Amino acid sequence: MSLADRVRLDATSAALGRLAGRALDFLLPPRCLGCGERVDRQGGLCAACWAPLRFLRPPWCERCGWPLPGDAPGPQLCPACQGRPPAWERGRAALAYDEASRGLVLRFKHAERPEAAATFARWMAAAGRDLLAGADLLVPVPLHRWRLLRRGYNQAGLLAREIARLEGVPWSPSILRRRRATASQQGLGAAARRANVTATAFAVPERRREAIAGRRIVLVDDVLTTGATLGACARVLREAGCARVDVLVLARVVKPTVVPI
């Protein structure tokens, strides 16, 4: 299937999804994505779950989206990126990954609230406005197919699909493949994560290389922790010939001391 076919198919399924959403409102009253309380629309949050969320805004690190103090003009880099720049060009995150957002993100990750993708995509599109303006293609970080079968969907794919629908940028789930199942990242330290996600974990199939040659790609994922997974994906994409790789995530880990209060 060509990329254009995929996009058309996706537009059709999105339209059906919207219809289904309206039908759902009659059958199931909308519930808060955080706590399950009644709210006034599907995909909404109650005031108690909404208020403590930390939406990230500039100034932030141009490379990784880390919130920075001050308001110096022009792109700035955090100390980590000055010392060891990531494999991608620019990075943005919509939310701080903290006590307030963790439950929201995990429920989405573990397939309890897949309908949250539309809400999260709106937040991500706002945070990644400048990245998306110049993007040719959105590429979600893939799950290994065994894990995909178990879970039923790839949360990064759902986010990429919804952002694509909102912003009119094509997306493709077939650009990156996981070559082997990596152990779950949960509970691993930074060094163990890097060892777990080696460059060999991802590949661009030979027949998909033409689709990304010279293209500006935005990699999409749910959470940025150490950046090991996104870095491995970015390296593989660059080696396969794309022009640039930016990164857009729903939430990123931040040190509480760095986040402006």
Ligand SMILES: [Zn+2]
């Ligand atoms: Zn709530």
Ligand SMILES: [Zn+2]
């Ligand atoms: Zn940085």
